[in-house]
Each structure stands twice: as structure tokens, then as C-alpha cells.
Amino acid sequence: MPIEILPGLLLEEDELKITYILASGPGGQNVNKVATAAQLRFDATRSPVLSDRIRTRLIELAGSRATQNGEIIITGRRFRTQQRNRDDVVERLAELIRKAAHRPTFRVATRPGKAARQRRLDGKLHRAGIKRNRKVRLDD
Numbered sequence: 001m002p003i004e005i006l007p008g009l010l011l012e013e014d015e016l017k018i019t020y021i022l023a024s025g026p027g028g029q030n031v032n033k034v035a036t037a038a039q040l041r042f043d044a045t046r047s048p049v050l051s052d053r054i055r056t057r058l059i060e061l062a063g064s065r066a067t068q069n070g071e072i073i074i075t076g077r078r079f080r081t082q083q084r085n086r087d088d089v090v091e092r093l094a095e096l097i098r099k100a101a102h103r104p105t106f107r108v109a110t111r112p113g114k115a116a117r118q119r120r121l122d123g124k125l126h127r128a129g130i131k132r133n134r135k136v137r138l139d140d
Contacts, residue, residue, distance in 0.1 A: 001013060003090060003094060005094050005097045005098060005101070006097075006098060006101055009049060009097075009101065010049065011047075011049055011094070011097070012049075015042060015043070015047055015049075016040055016041070016042055016090065016093075017040070017041040017042075018038055018039070018040050018041075018086055018089070018090075019038075019039050019041075020035040020036065020037065020038055020039070020082055020085075021035050021037045021038075021039055021075075022035050022036075022037065023035070023036050023037030023077035023085075024077065035082075036077070036079075036080060036081060036082050036085060037075060037076065037077035037085055038075070038076045038077075038082060038085035038086045038088070038089045039073065039074070039075045039076075039089070040072075040073070040074045040075075040076070040086075040089040040090065040093060041071055041072070041073050042071065042072045042074075042093055043069075043070065043071045043072075044058050044059055044062075044066070044070050044071070044072055045059075045069065045070030045071075046070075050097075054097070054100050054101050055070075057100040057101075058072070058096065058097060058100035059072070060100075061096060061099055061100050062096060072093065072096070074089045074092050074093055074096075075089070076088040076089035076092065
């Protein structure tokens with residue numbers, strides 16, 4: 001069953017390799033017996049659904065979670081069950097891909113207009129006048 005990342009961007013489940021490992025943390029007596037932590041591996045460089053722009057940004061955003069080969073490894077051990085940890089790592093990968101697909105808007109640097117500069121100078125002049133009138137003058 002494909003995982004919908006964005007409208008028009010579906011990720012097939014066979015592209016994900018999920019293994020289960022022993023987890024630290026909550027689990028009670030089963031913590032050393034049952035492998036509940038889910039480790040997801042996704043090969044971003046060979047994925048046919050990702051465009052080149054999304055692929056490079058995804059590897060950049062993954063940071064230390066990406067290997068030299070472009071494989072992204074996400075480990076989930078927040079929950080006590082395999083299924084919830086599996087759903088967690090799949091959702092975290094989907095969120096990472098959504099973030100990579102988002103095009104950041106670039107800020108265009110602008111300068112203040114002539115009227116704004118004049119208002120700023122008028123305000124400074126007004127404040128200086130107030131302070132100048134506070135002085136006590138001693139006339140001889």
C-alpha cells in the first residue's frame with residue numbers, strides 16, 4: 001500500500017526497509033527480550049519518485065541520519081510496540097520528505113523609502129528637543 005507524502009507524491013512500501021532492534025527505555029520486563037524499536041532505511045539516491053531537487057534537499061536536511069551512499073536511517077523507540085514505532089518512523093520520514101519538497105520563499109531585500117527616512121529623522125529631532133528642554137539653565 002503506497003504512502004501518500006504529498007498530493008501526487010506516493011512512496012511505495014517496498015522502498016522502505018524496516019528492521020526491529022532491541023530498544024532502551026520503556027518496556028518493563030520485556031525490554032531485553034523483545035525487539036520493539038523500529039529502524040527504517042530509505043535509499044533516497046535510488047528512489048524513482050523523488051525529483052533531483054527534493055533528493056538533494058532531503059539528504060541535506062537528514063544531516064547525520066544520511067549515510068555516504070544517500071541512504072536515510074531513522075530509528076524509532078518512543079513506544080512500547082513494534083507497530084507504533086513502525087508508524088512513527090514512517091511518519092517521520094514522510095515529514096522529512098514534505099519539508100524537503102517545500103520551496104522556501106526568498107526575502108527580497110528592500111530599502112526604506114524617502115518618507116520613512118524623513119519620519120525617522122523627525123522622530124529623532126522631536127526626542128532630542130524633549131531632552132534638550134529638560135536641562136536646567138542657570139542664568140547669571
